[in-house]
Amino acid sequence: MDWLTDLIWYDGKFFGIEWSVWKVVGWAGNVAFFTRFFIxxxxxxxxxxxVIPVAFWWLSLVGSLLLLCYSLRKQDSVFIFAYLFTWIPYIRNLVIHYRHNKACIQCYSCGTSCPPRSNFCFECGASLSQAEDTMSE
Ligand SMILES: [Zn+2]
Structure with missing residues (x-):
């Protein structure tokens, strides 16, 4: 098992990497970016x-910003360009996701969140326009 302990910790290096604050930033970005695929x-x-869960966009945003910071520190133009604009669609997807959630209609019968402008609950079939009708009376 010496080979295993040597792999993990050898010559003052953890997994063969000489760690610094910037290495932690870069690897944290890698972990966030890599984890999103599994989620x-x-x-x-x-x-x-x-499906693309909302966590995917959050991990994409966090991962790409951390990797952008790391690449700026390294001053590698290829690496910088790879992460310079990716935050735009990530933020846009998050904005659209939360706007959509806010516009969803909650069913008063079963509590299910239904898509915006739904007339009936897709779960129990109850009318969703009742709440608006009673409010306007
Ligand atoms: Zn319902």
Whole structure:
């Protein structure tokens, strides 16, 4: 098992990496970026259809910003360009996601959150326009 302990910790290096604050920033970005694939895959396998959970966009945003910071520190133009603009679609997807959630209608019968402008609850079939009708009377 010496080979294993040598792999983890050898010559003052953890996993063969000479650690610094910037290495932690870069690796934290890598971990966030890499984890998002598993979260997306898990959500897709669970529902048996392709879905992108909101955590995917948060991890993408955090990961790409950390990697952008790291690449700016390294002053590597290829690396900087790879993460310079990716935050734009990530933030836009998050904005659209939360706007959509806010516009969802909650069913008064079963509590299910239904898509905006729904007339009936997709879960129990109750009319969703009742609440608005009683409020306007
Ligand atoms: Zn319902």
């Amino acid at each position: 997306q895959w898990y959500a897709t396998e669970k529902l048996k259809r392709v």
